[in-house]
Amino acid sequence: MNDIKIAIIAEKPSVARSIAEVVGAKTKKDGYLEGNNYMVTWAFGHLVQLALPEHYGAKGFSRDHLPIVPHEFMLIPRQVRAEKGYKDDPSALKQLKVIEQVFKQCEKIIVATDSGREGELIHRYIYDYLASDVYCERLWISSLTEKAIKEGLIKLKPGTEYDNLYAAAEARSQADWLIGINASQALSVAAGNGVYSLGRVQTPTLAMICSRYLENKNFKPVPFWQMQLVTSIQGKNVTAAGKDKFSDHTEATAIYNKVRYADKVTAVKVERKETRQEPPLLYDLTTLQKEANSKHGFSADKTLSLAQKIYESQYLTYPRTGSRYISDDIFLEVGSLIDKLKRYNRFASYAEKLSDMNLNIRPVDDTKVTDHHALLITEKLPDGLTADERIIYEMVAGRMLEAFSSTCVKDVTTVTFGIDDTLFEVKGSVMKRKGWREVLNEKNEEAEDATELPEINEGEIYPVSSIDLQEKQTKPKPLHTESSLLGAMETCGKDLENEEQRFALKTCGIGTPATRAAIIETLFSRDYIRREKKSLVPTDKGLSVYDIVKDKRIADVEMTGYWEDAFLKIERGEQHANNFTKGIEVYAHQITEELLNLELAFSANSYTCPKCGKQGLRFLTSVCKCSDEACDFVMYRNCGGKKLTDDIFIELLSEGKTRLIKGFTSKAGKRFDAYLILNSECKVVYEFPERKGSYKRGK
Numbered sequence: 001m002n003d004i005k006i007a008i009i010a011e012k013p014s015v016a017r018s019i020a021e022v023v024g025a026k027t028k029k030d031g032y033l034e035g036n037n038y039m040v041t042w043a044f045g046h047l048v049q050l051a052l053p054e055h056y057g058a059k060g061f062s063r064d065h066l067p068i069v070p071h072e073f074m075l076i077p078r079q080v081r082a083e084k085g086y087k088d089d090p091s092a093l094k095q096l097k098v099i100e101q102v103f104k105q106c107e108k109i110i111v112a113t114d115s116g117r118e119g120e121l122i123h124r125y126i127y128d129y130l131a132s133d134v135y136c137e138r139l140w141i142s143s144l145t146e147k148a149i150k151e152g153l154i155k156l157k158p159g160t161e162y163d164n165l166y167a168a169a170e171a172r173s174q175a176d177w178l179i180g181i182n183a184s185q186a187l188s189v190a191a192g193n194g195v196y197s198l199g200r201v202q203t204p205t206l207a208m209i210c211s212r213y214l215e216n217k218n219f220k221p222v223p224f225w226q227m228q229l230v231t232s233i234q235g236k237n238v239t240a241a242g243k244d245k246f247s248d249h250t251e252a253t254a255i256y257n258k259v260r261y262a263d264k265v266t267a268v269k270v271e272r273k274e275t276r277q278e279p280p281l282l283y284d285l286t287t288l289q290k291e292a293n294s295k296h297g298f299s300a301d302k303t304l305s306l307a308q309k310i311y312e313s314q315y316l317t318y319p320r321t322g323s324r325y326i327s328d329d330i331f332l333e334v335g336s337l338i339d340k341l342k343r344y345n346r347f348a349s350y351a352e353k354l355s356d357m358n359l360n361i362r363p364v365d366d367t368k369v370t371d372h373h374a375l376l377i378t379e380k381l382p383d384g385l386t387a388d389e390r391i392i393y394e395m396v397a398g399r400m401l402e403a404f405s406s407t408c409v410k411d412v413t414t415v416t417f418g419i420d421d422t423l424f425e426v427k428g429s430v431m432k433r434k435g436w437r438e439v440l441n442e443k444n445e446e447a448e449d450a451t452e453l454p455e456i457n458e459g460e461i462y463p464v465s466s467i468d469l470q471e472k473q474t475k476p477k478p479l480h481t482e483s484s485l486l487g488a489m490e491t492c493g494k495d496l497e498n499e500e501q502r503f504a505l506k507t508c509g510i511g512t513p514a515t516r517a518a519i520i521e522t523l524f525s526r527d528y529i530r531r532e533k534k535s536l537v538p539t540d541k542g543l544s545v546y547d548i549v550k551d552k553r554i555a556d557v558e559m560t561g562y563w564e565d566a567f568l569k570i571e572r573g574e575q576h577a578n579n580f581t582k583g584i585e586v587y588a589h590q591i592t593e594e595l596l597n598l599e600l601a602f603s604a605n606s607y608t609c610p611k612c613g614k615q616g617l618r619f620l621t622s623v624c625k626c627s628d629e630a631c632d633f634v635m636y637r638n639c640g641g642k643k644l645t646d647d648i649f650i651e652l653l654s655e656g657k658t659r660l661i662k663g664f665t666s667k668a669g670k671r672f673d674a675y676l677i678l679n680s681e682c683k684v685v686y687e688f689p690e691r692k693g694s695y696k697r698g699k
Contacts, residue, residue: 007106011113016042031098048125067592121169167577168570186595207555210546219476225252230465240424256469269416270458277408279436281324282374285513293483300517320514321372359404405436428453479535611682640664
């Protein structure tokens with residue numbers, strides 16, 4: 001019995017080392033650790049992937065072989081780009097051989113890849129590719145501390161209990177392949193030049209960024225007028241805003257003139273109301289990414305990488321969680337975690353105080369914990385963290401203290417001042433009990449009630465310091481940041497008018513907490529978006545793709561959200577994966593036909609770029625640009641409120657100047673006629689016709 005060997009496969013070497021230390025596998029070998037009858041090996045993420053189109057006989061991009069719908073998907077080792085196409089990754093091949101030998105020597109495999117959909121897929125693809133039939137059990141843990149690993153090893157479950165999880169992961173993997181491969185190739189074929197990338201989640205996400213950008217760019221601000229009153233009370237200036245907003249300047253001025261010379265104002269109404277602010281819930285990954293972006297400027301990908309590294313260092317629980325709650329059994333450990341923070345300088349005094357109080361049980365709900373509970377610290381205090389790692393650790397630790405603290409209680413006062421029948425209003429608050437807000441002591445500057453007011457009594461008269469009439473403008477929705485985009489991806493159905501559809505999409509969104517950062521990074525790598533400070537702005541290439549697909553199924557956020565919901569149902573055994581995949585195959589046919597039938601204005605080789613001199617210009621839906629990506633020559637179709645046709649582009653390229661074009665619109669809204677010319681910098685500019693009867697002034 002002592003000779004029975006057990007294999008353990010982890011997702012990364014660092015995780016394997018933590019587990020090997022616990023089980024006593026201390027002898028280092030090439031690609032695994034051995035000892036105490038255990039052989040602990042690892043993957044490097046996805047070592048095995050779905051086969052590429054050429055493995056199904058579809059070489060190159062051709063209309064004839066689209067759509068590509070494999071009768072049965074094949075698995076191949078991870079691919080890397082080569083001089084011509086792709087080849088097997090040598091490091092993946094080497095580690096697969098190690099894993100194969102480890103599996104063959106063992107009578108049981110403990111699956112210790114990350115406890116989630118993607119981790120399950122990584123193991124199953126390796127297991128199936130190697131055609132292994134060794135019995136598997138699952139290690140399902142939420143942290144890598146010695147205690148968690150030991151408890152997990154006692155509670156191993158048969159691998160078959162996770163078949164539905166794998167079915168959901170496989171369905172997602174195959175859906176991404178079917179839609180991504182076929183849509184990308186179909187659009188590239190339709191365009192006739194260049195390679196375009198479309199994807200099941202990638203394209204709806206791009207659509208959200210582009211639509212917000214265009215809405216912001218095309219927004220026309222509307223002016224309005226509002227009065228502002230300043231009064232002095234107990235030596236403190238109090239500023240109140242007029243309750244009325246005027247769209248008509250004449251009306252606003254007339255009312256302003258009635259009150260502008262007033263020297264006294266009456267507090268006609270004073271309302272005091274106690275408000276109780278519950279503490280925020282614990283972090284899930286998406287909320288952590290959103291707040292790390294808005295507070296510290298971290299990208300979603302950076303936050304995930306930092307959290308993953310801290311998790312692998314055993315200081316945080318599993319970061320790729322979609323839950324903001326913990327279960328009753330985990331709640332039993334929270335007190336000891338708070339005690340640990342008594343030895344962490346930043347939170348020591350508050351942790352000491354909280355340990356003597358009744359903990360808030362709002363974040364405790366078994367029914368709202370999915371694969372993993374919300375992010376928590378572990379019993380192991382951090383040592384040697386980098387500055388950025390410490391920021392993430394302290395965000396999680398601070399949020400844990402906040403979540404289990406008491407409510408914040410404030411008296412919110414609303415004061416209405418009056419001069420005759422013209423009213424002004426100001427809100428302010430007095431803190432009665434800080435509660436959870438004492439943890440970080442952050443001021444909420446954006447809160448409407450953030451102003452601290454002096455004592456103001458109803459009916460009393462106060463002196464007027466000034467009254468102004470201010471012109472303001474309506475503002476567009478701001479450009480997406482990574483924080484707001486993550487929120488939009490998480491709640492993509494909230495703006496739907498159909499109540500049933502909105503409810504169906506409420507809890508799923510598009511993508512998963514574990515994949516959303518990678519989707520955003522893909523858009524950067526495809527040169528579809530760029531960062532301008534914290535804002536996400538589409539590139540010309542991104543706008544061109546959006547312009548082509550914005551009305552197509554591939555960009556439908558709602559449909560993608562339903563697919564995410566389907567994956568959850570497959571996980572729970574409420575839907576069969578085969579039925580979902582058949583639906584995706586039908587969709588792949590539809591989207592391929594839709595994209596292949598696009599009438600894209602395009603001519604690949606007929607014209608020479610006026611800037612770099614190379615043959616081949618691309619006539620796309622929103623631009624004409626050089627086919628050489630290194631050249632920045634571009635002519636936009638949208639010019640002065642008119643959409644330029646291919647004929648006008650060709651005229652510019654051939655003659656350097658167009659015929660007189662009528663009906664341009666200036667930024668001020670005035671119409672004008674002009675020629676378009678290509679100037680010496682290869683920019684399109686206006687040339688205005690001479691006015692009749694014009695003359696040159698003599699010297």
